[in-house]
Structures are given as structure tokens and as C-alpha cells.
Amino acid sequence: MDKYIIKGATKLKGSVKISGAKNAAVAILPAAILTEKTVSLQNVPDIDDVRTLIQILENLGANIRRRGRNALDITPGGLFRHAPAYELVKKMRASYYFMGSLLARFGQAKVPIPGGCDLGPRPIDQHLKGFAALGAKIEIKHGMINLSTNGLKGSRIYFDVVSIGATVNLMLAASAAEGRTVLENVAKEPEIVDLANFLNAMGASIRGAGTDVIRIDGAKSFHGAQHVIIPDRIEAGTFMLAAATTGGDVLVEDVIPKHVEAITAKLRETGAELEIEPERIRVWSKGVLKPSDLKTFPYPGFPTDLQPPGMVLLTAAKGLSVVTENVFDGRYNHVDELKRMGARIKVEGRTAMIDGGVKLTGAPVHVTDLRSGAALIIAAIAAEGESEINAIEHVDRGYEDFNKKLTGLGACIRRVEGPVVQEERINDK
Numbered sequence: 001m002d003k004y005i006i007k008g009a010t011k012l013k014g015s016v017k018i019s020g021a022k023n024a025a026v027a028i029l030p031a032a033i034l035t036e037k038t039v040s041l042q043n044v045p046d047i048d049d050v051r052t053l054i055q056i057l058e059n060l061g062a063n064i065r066r067r068g069r070n071a072l073d074i075t076p077g078g079l080f081r082h083a084p085a086y087e088l089v090k091k092m093r094a095s096y097y098f099m100g101s102l103l104a105r106f107g108q109a110k111v112p113i114p115g116g117c118d119l120g121p122r123p124i125d126q127h128l129k130g131f132a133a134l135g136a137k138i139e140i141k142h143g144m145i146n147l148s149t150n151g152l153k154g155s156r157i158y159f160d161v162v163s164i165g166a167t168v169n170l171m172l173a174a175s176a177a178e179g180r181t182v183l184e185n186v187a188k189e190p191e192i193v194d195l196a197n198f199l200n201a202m203g204a205s206i207r208g209a210g211t212d213v214i215r216i217d218g219a220k221s222f223h224g225a226q227h228v229i230i231p232d233r234i235e236a237g238t239f240m241l242a243a244a245t246t247g248g249d250v251l252v253e254d255v256i257p258k259h260v261e262a263i264t265a266k267l268r269e270t271g272a273e274l275e276i277e278p279e280r281i282r283v284w285s286k287g288v289l290k291p292s293d294l295k296t297f298p299y300p301g302f303p304t305d306l307q308p309p310g311m312v313l314l315t316a317a318k319g320l321s322v323v324t325e326n327v328f329d330g331r332y333n334h335v336d337e338l339k340r341m342g343a344r345i346k347v348e349g350r351t352a353m354i355d356g357g358v359k360l361t362g363a364p365v366h367v368t369d370l371r372s373g374a375a376l377i378i379a380a381i382a383a384e385g386e387s388e389i390n391a392i393e394h395v396d397r398g399y400e401d402f403n404k405k406l407t408g409l410g411a412c413i414r415r416v417e418g419p420v421v422q423e424e425r426i427n428d429k
């Protein structure tokens with residue numbers, strides 16, 4: 001596993017360009033197989049998750065042509081398999097979107113159950129309930145989910161919890177079902193809207209994405225399409241929080257300010273300063289931050305994916321801050337590692353109390369998932385002395401050029417290759 005050696009006490013300064021949204025890309029690539037024709041995608045982030053999805057698509061029989069680093073042509077006409085290879089699927093959780101897209105394309109799908117993860121329990125009951133409502137037969141055997149149907153039929157589905165994954169999977173399947181599907185209590189994230197725009201460009205008929213209710217009139221066939229993936233609001237938020245945490249001054253470019261309103265509001269509460277333009281946001285702080293309470297919620301609330309870096313920001317604010325994680329049960333893996341750097345944090349259930357304002361000190365720490373990795377890296381940049389951030393492969397899965405972008409802002413980061421360690425766990429993204 002590789003590690004970063006970070007020399008800290010750096011105020012991040014300069015400008016950084018945001019890449020395409022990971023969580024839009026990981027839904028859009030599986031969606032591309034609804035057509036047999038060529039789909040051209042731009043602003044695709046060059047991250048490990050996308051590389052894995054490309055391998056899965058190729059393994060299923062799709063033809064992929066890279067046009068430069070961030071553009072792809074996918075031609076899935078020659079698809080001959082409805083069972084993505086376990087070895088690839090286990091690398092990333094979002095590969096379960098092939099349940100929805102293979103069901104739409106072939107009427108059958110065989111996908112491994114997404115397994116252990118680092119954010120607490122992550123059931124898929126809402127996905128399965130939705131597929132069943134559309135008329136799919138579901139059989140779970142030997143760790144595989146087998147889905148089959150003689151024809152999906154539109155239905156009305158009310159989700160008991162707001163789930164991005166279930167919303168995506170049902171949008172994929174319902175796009176090819178006969179008649180109308182109404183999905184209620186759906187996720188409203190910008191990535192859902194991006195997926196709807198992409199599917200509509202392929203000939204689907206999806207209305208209401210971005211609201212609580214999505215209506216889908218099933219299409220008989222899909223055609224080729226071109227699509228530009230939206231900027232990654234979580235990556236943008238990560239750099240915005242990093243700028244304020246380190247007392248720096250960063251211009252975050254290629255961002256949609258509407259998508260990060262919960263973050264700009266929280267930053268203002270802590271006393272950071274912001275200048276917002278149509279596609280860029282400047283964030284700076286003189287290093288004196290006020291404590292604040294942070295509660296995660298589905299969009300448009302404060303995103304759970306930014307809770308770990310948000311907590312690092314609050315360790316820098318003198319006084320008591322309270323974080324409440326409302327989306328996942330166990331998303332506090334970063335806390336013990338932050339404590340190794342001197343942070344004073346107490347966790348009780350879903351609540352974390354932060355006694356902020358202590359100067360963090362560099363330490364060896366271990367990354368267990370993508371966003372805690374980003375948080376620990378920011379903490380190390382702010383901390384006095386040297387830190388060793390282990391298992392940074394988690395970060396490669398979701399941030400394009402994270403170390404290069406941070407180095408461009410003045411951070412002192414060195415990547416050191418470590419011995420290969422077999423990791424058999426299914427990833428948490």
C-alpha cells in the first residue's frame with residue numbers, strides 16, 4: 001500500500017480546477033449499456049473507480065475508446081455477458097448499478113452482493129423492492145443477486161429511505177420498462193439530475209429529477225448520445241474546506257456554486273470569507289475560526305461525504321462544535337486517527353463533540369475510506385511537523401490528481417510506494 005509523507009503547517013494558496021463528478025460518472029458509465037450505439041462522454045474524472053468501470057464494461061464486451069485523459073467513447077453493441085466479473089465488481093460498490101442497467105438491456109443480471117464497508121451497514125433492500133415492483137424475479141444464491149424478467153412493467157414505488165443508489169438503479173431499470181414508473185421519496189442530488197439528463201439524451205423520458213418525485217415513461221430503444229459530466233461538488237467542497245482549515249486562500253475553479261451552498265453557508269458560519277462567481281469560488285481565512293454545529297443530510301443538506309473534512313475544519317475552530325452524522329451509522333473512522341494528531345473529539349452514537357482550537361501535530365495515520373482519507377490529508381497539511389498517511393489507494397479511487405492539486409497550492413506531499421497488500425474487502429463507495 002502506498003503512503004503520503006506530508007510536511008505540515010502549510011497555508012494552501014493559489015487556484016485549483018475541479019474535475020468531473022465521481023458519483024455522476026459511476027452511474028453514467030453503467031447507464032451507457034442501455035444503448036447499442038456509441039456514447040461520447042466528456043469531463044470524465046481520471047480516477048481508479050472509473051478505470052475499474054471501464055474494465056467491467058470491456059469484460060462485458062463493450063468497446064471503449066479514450067479520447068484524451070477525460071473523454072471516452074463507449075460502444076456497447078457487442079455486449080455478450082450479463083454477469084460482471086467478481087474480481088472487478090468487488091473493487092467498488094457502485095458497480096451494483098449494473099443490476100439496473102443489465103436488467104434494462106437484457107432482462108437479466110447476475111451481480112455479487114455488495115459487501116462489507118467502512119461506513120456502517122449499507123443495505124440494498126430499497127433497490128430490490130424497486131426491481132420486484134417492476135416485475136423482476138430476484139434470487140440470492142452463493143453471494144450473487146440474480147435478477148430476471150420477461151419484461152419490466154412500470155410501477156409506483158415509494159422509497160422508505162432516501163437513497164442515491166436505489167434512485168439510480170430504479171431510474172436505469174424503469175427507463176426500459178413498459179409504461180410509466182413513478183418513483184417517490186427519491187434522492188435529489190445533482191448527480192441524479194446529471195444521470196437523468198444523460199438517459200434522456202439517449203432517448204429515455206425522465207421528468208422530475210432533482211425533486212422528490214421522478215416520473216419515467218419507458219422507452220423501447222435507446223440511441224447514441226454525447227454528454228459532459230458535471231463538476232464534482234464533493235471535490236470542490238474538499239478544497240474549500242481545506243482552504244479555510246489551513247488559513248489559506250484558494251480559488252476553486254469549475255464549480256457550480258448552487259451545488260455547494262450547504263458548504264458555503266457552513267464556511268461563513270465559521271468566519272471564513274468567500275467570493276462567489278458563476279463558476280468559481282474563492283475561500284480564504286485569516287486562521288481564526290468560530291465553532292459551529294454540523295449535521296449531515298441528503299442534498300441539499302450538508303453532504304455526509306464532506307463530514308470528515310468538515311470535522312477537520314472544526315478542530316481548527318476554538319471552542320465546542322457538535323457534528324451529527326444522519327446518513328450513515330458508522331462514518332467516524334477518521335476520529336481515532338485525528339486524535340492521534342492531537343484532536344480532542346468524543347463520539348457518542350451518531351454525534352461527535354469537538355473541542356477545537358488545538359494545533360494538530362503530525363503523526364502516522366491509516367486511511368480506511370475515500371473521504372476520511374481526504375480529511376486526514378487536510379489535517380496533515382494543517383498540522384505542525386510530518387505525517388505519514390497510509391493506504392492512500394482509497395483516495396486514488398475518487399480524487400483525480402489529489403496530491404498534484406494540493407502540491408500546486410503549496411502543500412508539501414511526497415508519495416512513497418509501499419509493499420503490495422491483498423485487500424479482499426469490497427470498497428465503500
Ligand code: EPU
Nearest residue numbers: 023094121122123124125126127161163164165327370429
Ligand atoms: N439505505 C437503506 N436501504 C437501501 C439503500 C440505502 O437503508 O436499499 C440507507 C443507507 O444505509 C444509508 C442511506 O440509506 O443510511 C443513504 O444511502 P444511499 O443509498 O444514498 O448511499 P449510496 O448510494 O450507497 C451514495 C454515494 C456515497 C454517499 C452516499 C450518501 C455513490 C456511488 N455513492 O452511496 O458516496 O456517501 O450516497 O450521500 O454515489 C463517496 O463518494 O465517498 C461515497 C461514499
